[in-house]
Amino acid sequence: MSATLPDVLSTRRLVLRPFHRDDATALFGIFSDQQVVRFWSAGAWTEIGQAERMIEEAMLAYRGGGLSRYAITLRATGELIGICNLRGFFEQNRRCELGYALGSAYWGRGYAGEALEALLGHAFEALGMNRIEADIDPRNDASARLLERLGFRQEGFMPERWIVDGEKADTAFYGLLKRYWDERALARSSLAAAG
Numbered sequence: 650m651s652a653t654l655p656d657v658l659s660t661r662r663l664v665l666r667p668f669h670r671d672d673a674t675a676l677f678g679i680f681s682d683q684q685v686v687r688f689w690s691a692g693a694w695t696e697i698g699q700a701e702r703m704i705e706e707a708m709l710a711y712r713g714g715g716l717s718r719y720a721i722t723l724r725a726t727g728e729l730i731g732i733c734n735l736r737g738f739f740e741q742n743r744r745c746e747l748g749y750a751l752g753s754a755y756w757g758r759g760y761a762g763e764a765l766e767a768l769l770g771h772a773f774e775a776l777g778m779n780r781i782e783a784d785i786d787p788r789n790d791a792s793a794r795l796l797e798r799l800g801f802r803q804e805g806f807m808p809e810r811w812i813v814d815g816e817k818a819d820t821a822f823y824g825l826l827k828r829y830w831d832e833r834a835l836a837r838s839s840l841a842a843a844g
């Protein structure tokens with residue numbers, strides 16, 4: 650399993666690509682925004698070094714494994730608008746975890762759905778995953794809706810799993826199995842065939 654090879658993934662409006670060192674300023678712009686980190690596992694960034702470290706971690710992982718982190722960019726302009734990643738690969742069980750965030754200026758236009766559709770397809774088809782997990786704050790309606798649209802099912806609730814800047818936050822735990830993904834694809838193609 651070559652789980653961490655950062656193949657470039659293209660969609661109608663987006664290109665998901667590996668990070669470069671010169672993405673730090675754009676990345677800092679995303680994670681220094683309080684709105685973006687409202688339900689994230691850490692507080693808003695305050696210095697560019699935090700962006701540089703996230704990119705360094707991604708670049709190390711491209712060589713060493715364990716994390717597959719993509720820059721989500723606009724196909725038309727090349728602008729970096731968000732990130733998505735697969736991490737926590739567990740080879741024997743063919744499972745991993747999904748994470749994602751978009752700059753707030755780009756919310757509500759279907760970009761996250763489009764990016765994750767491509768990333769999940771890649772994870773199931775090219776990387777051979779059987780199960781993908783996501784841990785979100787139950788108050789994060791946009792994230793819950795996004796996951797459910799992609800076929801994830803809520804499997805659990807874990808109270809006070811996180812403490813971010815002194816605030817306790819719960820986890821809504823979601824899972825997507827390969828067979829749910831396949832059933833969804835089948836249902837969508839039957840719907841399309843029916844006109």
Ligand SMILES: CC(C)(COP(=O)(O)OP(=O)(O)OC[C@H]1O[C@@H](n2cnc3c(N)ncnc32)[C@H](O)[C@@H]1OP(=O)(O)O)[C@@H](O)C(=O)NCCC(=O)NCCS
Nearest residue numbers: 685749750751756757758759760761762790791792794795
């Ligand atoms: C979660 C996030 C990635 C969604 O990105 P997005 O590009 O706005 O999502 P999409 O436009 O693809 O929308 C996905 C679905 O969520 C719905 N949605 C979007 N914002 C919503 C909101 N505030 N409340 C309820 N539903 C919402 C959309 O309507 C869409 O559902 P639909 O297709 O049935 O209409 C984005 O809000 C974000 O980056 N948030 C900050 C980081 C974060 O919380 N990441 C997840 C942590 S695990």
